[in-house]
Amino acid sequence: MSEPDSPRWLKEVTDELRRDVIVRSTWRTRLLEEVARARKPSAHDTVDERFDDEGELGHQPERHHRAITLGPLAGLAAATVLVALGAGVTYMAMSARGGGSADRQRSVAAAPPQLVSGAPASSEREVVRFELSAPRASRVALVGSFNEWNPVATPLSRDPASGKWVVSLRLPPGRHVYAFVVDGDVTADPAAPRAADDDFGSTNSVVLVTAPRT
C-alpha cells in the first residue's frame, strides 16, 4: 500500500506521529547521553560480538550481560548458600536412588574389632569390642554368624566419650563373619579384613578371636 493511496485518516495519524516532540533541551541532552552510555561496551562485558548464534562470524544482535559485584562478606554468604544448596540437592538425589549409597557414605572406618584387655572373659569366650564411626546414623546393629544374622539381636550404642557406635560381645575363639546394619543398610566393617565368601552379592568382614588368655 503506497502513501498516496492511503486513506485520509491514516495519513493524518502518520503525520501526527512524525511531528517532533517538543521537550526541554536539557532533557533531550540527558536522554541522548544515557542512550550512548547504554550502547558502550563495559569492561565486564564478555560477549564476543564476532560470532553469531550459529558460530559464524557476524554481528551479534544484542546481549546484555550484567556484572554483579559483591563485598567479601556478601560473597562468603552467597558461597555458603550455594554449597548448602548443592549438598542438599546431592543428598536428595542419593536418597531418591534408594538411600543405600547415602547410608554407606555415612560409615567410616573406626577400628577393627579388638579384644578388650582386662574385660572379664569367660572360660571359653573373649570379650570383643566392635566399633563404627557413623555420625549421621540413627541406628546401627551388628549381624553375623554369632547372632544368626539377626538385625535386632545386637544393636550398637553411641559411646558418649568418643561419639562412635560400639558394642562388646563375648565370642568363642575362631573366625567369625559379620557386617554392620546402618539405618537398615548392610555394610562391611571398613576397618576389618573382608571374607572370601560373598555368596549373596556383597562381602562381609572377618574377626579372628584367639583362645582366652589364662
Next chain:
Amino acid sequence: MIVRLLALAFAAASITAAAGAQAVDRTLPAQLSVPTRATLERLIDSARVAGLPIDPLYSKVREGVFRSADESRVVAAVQRLARDLGDARMALGDSAGAEEVTAGANALRAGLHPADLSRLREARRPRSDHPLTVALVVIADLATRGVPAAMAVASVNELVTRNVSDGSLLSFRQNVERDLVGGRSPASALDARTRALIDDERRRP
C-alpha cells in the same frame, strides 16, 4: 574423670547387654518354602553323616534369608559351602577339628587348592596336634586382600614349618595388611615380613 567413669560404665553395660551371643540355631528359618527347607535339610543331613561341621551351613542359610536372597541362591551357596567343607576335610585329614575344616573351606573359597591344605598339614608335622585354624585364616585373609594365593601359602607354610606361634601369625597378617595399604607390593610385603618374623624366632632363646 567423670568422662572416664561414664565410659567405663558404658562399656560394662554394653558387654552385659550383648552377653547373650549364643550357639548357632540349628533350625531352618520359617520364611523359606517347604520344598527349599526339605532340600536344605537333605544337604545338611548329608554333611552331618559325612562328619562335616554343620553350623557354618545353618549360618549360611540365615545369612541368605537376612539378605533377602532368592531361595535358589541360598541352596546354591549351601551346596558350595558343603562341597568346600568336604574338600577341606579330605585335605586336612579326619583328625582336623570343625574350626580347622571351616577355615580350610574358606581358604579354598579364597583361591587355595586342596593340595595347598595338604602341604600345610605336612608343614606342621613337628607339632601335629596343633590346629591350623589361624594359619588358614591368615592365608584366606591375605588372598582376599589381593595377595596371590600361592605366595600366601608359601610364606605361611614356611612360618608353620618353623613353629611360629598363632599370635605371631596374626601379627604377621596385620603387618602385611598394613604394608599393602601403604602401597607395598604383595611379594615385597610377604618376603620382608616373613624374613623379619623368622629372624625374630631365631633370636628367641
